[in-house]
Amino acid sequence: MADHPIGVFDSGYGGLTVLKEIVRKLPGYDYLYLGDNARAPYGTRAFDTVYAYTLQCVEWFFSQGCRLVILACNTASAKALRSIQQQDLPRIGPDKRVLGVIRPTSEIIGSFSESGHVGVMGTPGTINSGSYLIEIAKFFPGIRVSQEACPMWVPLVEHHEHESAGADYFIEKHLRNLLAQDPNIDSILLACTHYPLLINKINQFLPSGIRVIAQGEIVANSLADYLDRHPEIASDCSKGGTVRFFTTGDPEEFNTQGSLFMGAPVQASKLVL
Secondary structure, eight states: OOOOOEEEEESSSTHHHHHHHHHHHOTTSOEEEEEOGGGOOOTTSOHHHHHHHHHHHHHHHHHTTOSEEEEOOHHHHHHTHHHIIIIIHHHHOTTOEEEOSHHHHHHHGGGGOSSSEEEEEEOHHHHHHTHHHHHHHHHOTTOEEEEEEOTTHHHHHHTTOTTSGGGHHHHHHHHHHHHHHOTTOOEEEEOSTTGGGGHHHHHHHSOTTOEEEOSHHHHHHHHHHHHHHOHHHHTTSOOSOOEEEEESSOHHHHHHHHHHHHTSOOOEEEOOO
16 A cells, blocks of 8 residues: 555644544554654744645645644644645545544544533633634534633743742642632543643642643544544545654654653654655
8 A cells, every 4th residue: 555644743742632532442554653843832923924834734744745734833833734624635636534632532522521611721822712712602503612722831831840949839820810710610621732731730739620631642632533424535545653753843853852742752853844
């Protein structure tokens, strides 16, 4: 069979927490991961910029034989996915598919909450887009959703400060802000793929009884279901059990940081777009 890996994209390292769960769930497929580290972070960039960067990376995946690409980046999913699906795919890849992380998470988030009050924590770009408010309302119109942007959380992770005492102030601050909006929240979605590395600290400052939800397993289960429902796409994806990593940034730095997110050693190649 020709080499048609499943592409997994992120602006940097966070998507590796999603890839890790996808590989665990579907180990037989080939995967190609790209982190656009040279232009990260995406979270504070304008819509048009995120769209342009994401489209360029999607086109690269297509050039590498990918028929299916997962935007394992909340900001790219919020700011670029719909435009790529509606405007670009008919032109550059009518037989290809690009999926994101917001919809599969929104489809299931309501099932975690007993109170009907959910919190969403993410980058400023994701939160300001309102994407989760829109998507969750489609599937769970009765749920109240409160949001909190956490601009310092990604830098804490990427500078290896996420387990330090210095992280306490920023984590407690944003959790307090979120719960001040709605004290009845019983489920909090981590709408950034960096944030699972902060779960220990988050749980340290949360009242008991509040559930913290990471996206990796949800996205992996959703992808497995998607491939089951679309056997024509599943059959197009090559199955050699390989995982290859690329970065637009420094490969050595990616290997060091990426191993933390992936939970296993990674070896990335340099990509110049």
